[in-house]
Amino acid sequence: MSTENLLIPLMIIIPITCALFLNLLHEKSRVVKIISVIVALLLPTIPLLANYGIQYFGGYAPLAQNPTIATGLPSFITGSALNIFHPAITYVFGSAQKLMITILGFVALFAIFISLYEVKKPSGVYIYLILMGVASVMAMLLSDDIFNLYVFFEIAALTQVGIVLVSKVDHNYETALKYLIVGSIASPMLLLGIALLLGVTGNVNITDIVYSIKTGLVDPHSPVLLMAGSLIIFGWLYAAGLPPFHTIKSAMYSKALPTGAAVLQAFSVFTFVAIGVIILRIFSYLHFAEIFILGISLIAMVLGITMAITQTDFKRLIAFLAVGELGYIGVGFGLGTVFGITAGLFQAVNEAVITALLFIGFGTIMYKTKETELKKLGGMLVETPKSAFLVLLAGLAMAGVPPFNAFQSKLMLVQSSLNSGLPEVAIIMVLLSIVTFMTFMRAFHTIYLRPKPAGLVIENENIPRVTIVAMVCLLIICLVFGLYPQLATNYLQGLAMGIA
Amino acid sequence: MNIYDFILKKIKDVKMETGDEGPVTNISATSMLTAEITIISSLLIAVVMLRLLNRALMMAMIVIVFLIIFMAMPIMPKLKREQNDSLATMSFYVIVALAIIVSLFYWGNLNV
Secondary structure (H helix, E strand, O other): OEOOOOHHHHHHHHHHHHHHHHHHOOOOHHHHHHHHHHHHHHHHHHHHHOOOEEEEEOOOOOHHHOHHHHOOOOHHHHOOHHHOOOOOEEEEEOHHHHHHHHHHHHHHHHHHHHHHHHOOOOOHHHHHHHHHHHHHHHHHHHEOEHHHHHHHHHHHHHHHHHHHHOOOOOOHHHHHHHHHHHHHHHHHHHHHHHHHHHHHHOOOEHHHHHHHHHOOOOOOOOHHHHHHHHHHHHHHHHHHOOOOOHHHHHHHHHOOOHHHHHHHHHHHHHHHHHHHHHHHHHHOOOHHHHHHHHHHHHHHHHHHHHHHHOOOEHHHHHHHHHHHHHHHHHHHHHHOOHHHHHHHHHHHHHHHHHHHHHHHHHHHHHHHHOOOEHHHOOOHHHHOHHHHHHHHHHHHHHHOOOOOHHHHHHHHHHHHHHHOOOHHHHHHHHHHHHHHHHHHHHHHHHHHHOOOOOOOOOOOOOOOHHHHHHHHHHHHHHHHHHHOOHHHHHHHHHHHHHHO | OOHHHHHHHHHHHHHHHHOOOOOOOHHHHHHHHHHHHHHHHHHHHHHHHHHHOOHHHHHHHHHHHHHHHHHHOOHHHHHHHHOOOOHHHHHHHHHHHHHHHHHHHHHHHHOO
C-alpha cells in the first residue's frame, strides 16, 4: 500500500466542511441545492477514484517504516515493540473499505437528491445532518484507532437523532428522545470498554492492541480485558440496533422521512460492520465471542422478522425487516471463517442497498397518500405502477430470490454454515427468508393489489422522476451484484482473510 | 377452543391492553399465527445445536423447551407486548442485557 494518499482524508473532510457550511446557509435554497448536489456527487466519486493506502493524522508512521526518525534513537526503543507501534491516528483504505464507502456514498447521494427534489424548499439542516452522519460512518470504516472511532460513533448517533427530529412525522420527538436516553446507557459503556482496553494495553491503535494480545505483551485472559470486551460488545449492539436495541432502532427508522430512513439503516449496517470487525480482530481469540455474535444474530433475525409480520404500519414493518436482516450479517461474522465473514460483509453491502430501495420505494406511497397504516391503504398499483414494479423487485431481492444480490450472499451464508457443521443455522436462515418473503408480499398485496379503501385520499402530484431514477439505479446495483457476485466478494475477501 | 380461536382471543387481549380500537382481521390473526410457528420452529431448531455440547443434554432440552412452549402458547402476543415502545420496558431490557453480557464474558471466560 502506498502511504501518501490525500483523497483518504478528503472523504471525511469534504462532507463535514460542506455540512457546516450548509447549516449556515439553510435559508438560501438555491445555494443549498447547488452545494448539496456537488457534495452528494463527490460522496461515491472520491472513494472510487482513491487508491488504497494508509493515512497518518497527528503523528508519523511507525518507526520501522520511518528510518529518518528511527536513526539515532536508542536501541531499547527501536528494538522493542515501540518500533512497530503507530503513534498517529491511522486510517486504512483497503478494497473492502472502498466498496463499502462507495455504496454508502451512493445511498447518501440518492437520499440527498430525492430530498432536494421532493420538497419545494430544501432544508440545509437536513442535508447537514445527512452529510455529518455519512462522514462519521465513513471515518468509522476507515479508522484503525478505537478512540477516534468512538468520537465518530457519537457524532453518528447524534446525527441520527437529528435526522429523526427534523422529520415531520408524528411522535418523532418522543422517539428521538428515547433513543438519546437509551444511548446514554450504551455509549458510556462503550467508552468505558475502550478506556479499560487502553488501561490494559496502553494503546488505542487496533493493530497495536491485537499485536500486544497475540504476542503476550498483555495477558489475554486478564479480567479487565474481558470486561472491556463485554462493554464494547454491548456498545456494538446499540450502534447496530441488535437486541435489546432493535425496538428503538426500528422506531427510529419509522419516525424518519423515507430518505432519512434509507440513510439511517445504511449507517446502522456499516456501523455494525465497522465495530463488528474490530471486535473480531481484538477478541476472536475468545471462542465465546464468536458464539455470542452467532447467538445474538440468530435472536435478531428471529425477533426482527417475527415482529415485522405483526406490524400494521408499513414503515415499521420494513424497519423490523431491516433489523432482522442485520442478523444475517452477524451470522457470517459469528461463523468466523473467511468464507463466512466474506458472506457477512457481502450481505451488509446488499442489505444497505436493498433496504434503502425499499424505504425509498414505499416512501412514494407516503408522498402520494401521507398514510403509513396498512389498513387504510389499497389500490396503489393503478396510481404508481412504475414504483410498484420496482418495490416488488426490491422485496424479492430482500427475501433472497435470484437473480438479485441477497440471493448470492444468503446462499454463501447457508454454504458457510453447512461447511462449519451448523446445518441448524442454515435451516433457520432459509426459514426466515421464506417468512421475510411472506411478510413483504402481505404488505405489497395490501398496499398495491387490494381494492382502494373508500376514505383514502390520493394527491394528484406525480412522483418526482429523480425518485424513480434512484430506485432504478439501486436496483441495477442489486442485479449486477446478483449476477456477478465476485465483483463484490473479491473486494471483501482481503478484509475477511485479515480477521478470520 | 381450538388454537386459532385461542390466538384470536390473545390478540384481542393485547389490542385492548395497548388501547388499539381496530377489529382483529384475518390478516392480523394469520400474521400472528405465522409468527408463532416461526418462533417455535426456530427455537426448537436452535436447541438442536446443543448436540455440539452433549447429545443427551440436547434431547433433554428439546423435551423441556417443547413442554415450556406448549404451556406458554401463544408466545407471540406476549412477545409483542414486551417489545413495545415504552421507555421503561426498553430500559429494563437494556440493563438486563448489559448484566447478562458482562456476566457471560467475565465469568464465562475466566472459569473455562
